[in-house]
Amino acid sequence: MTARELISTVPILQPSDAGTKALRLMNEYHLTQLPMVVDNKYVALVEEDQIMDLEEPEQLLESLQYNGASRTAIQEGAHLFEALKLFHEFKLCALPVVTKENEYLGIITKDNLLAALAQYNGAKEAGGILALEMDPRDYSLSEIARIAESNDVILLSVNTITDPSGKLEVLLKTNRQELHSLVATYERFNYTIKYIYSEEQEEDLVKKNYDLLMNYISM
Template sequence: MLSVDIMANSNIKVSMTNTVGEAMDLLNNHKIRHIPLLKSKAFMGIIDETTLKNTTPSTIMRELVNKGEKKFVNDTDHILEAAKVMVDNELSIVPVLAQDQSYLGLIKVEDLFNEIVSKFGLNTEGSLLIIEMQQQDFQLSELIRILELENVHLFSVLVSLNYLPLIEITLKTDIKDINSILQTLERYSYKVKAYFENDQYSHQLKDRYESLMSYLNV
């Protein structure tokens, strides 16, 4: 799951000699809000849509170098690092650079979303469980043991640290009828904060994807 594996066309870029109008055409054609600016193969920064809109279309891109953000991932970085860079900087794309720092291509947010959903099994049949507990009480091995006793298989485990000292553990499982495992977890004093059975979860995932696509097309 490396960044280079989901990298889009390396032609999605502008050079120092392109115009702002040409850069805006690329944004519109590829439905993105940011564009990498290059000097030959050297990555100079990301120029955002607002900057372009506030600049005369005939302006040469080299005049915007100082307004670019040097945000990127290396080709050997995990896709979750790309997700972090996107979220932290509110980007619609993240450039991918080789080890010599030359530009290779970029990752679009919708491609990253699709890859994460696929790689973490979020689009497989089954259910989601969200467990809330104290951070110091979390032992993944114990959770796995309990689930295995109920013949439940885990596709992925995601841990949220947004509410420390409490943590939220999201489990993607293969079970369709969630009632038995709910009773088992309660018997072991686990607090199930929320759960989503297969049809309900699939519907919510579809809604979130459509909302994301709608946002990107604005």
């Protein structure tokens, strides 16, 4: 999924706009950043904090100073993971999308980005989550997938992260709620199970708490 596919349309700002107008639009669209565009060319992201620091809210936006971070943008053909990196690196709530000629196309909002990531990670699909822990040198996606397939389990997504100790956590989103047989197979192949989560487990916990409450009431 490319940056262009994630575009939202929001109002743009111009240097001749007053700070009060920018604040009103930010409040209306629930954003703390809006793009400044001149002659269809992207100039910078205007920050709410910048406007609040003005001596007079009616001052024009042309009086603001912009650094490198505030000129952050993403090319229309970039992958959404690049957008995610920029959102994190520059603490953005909106990311302008531009052409190679710096023509402004629109912005990516956090909501759009999260929705796209949910699709990629299978978050919207029903199924349990299983986390394995291992040394990075022991990681073999082909073997992990083969073991899942041998248990008639489809891996909807696979994500990895290295913790501060250097251990690799491999997060598996599956298409199955019942994961006991899969867990047993991974353990048979000497994989360490860090944690398991499924809606089935959550329902069991709710039922257990309900039964405890009923027993307490009947005492």
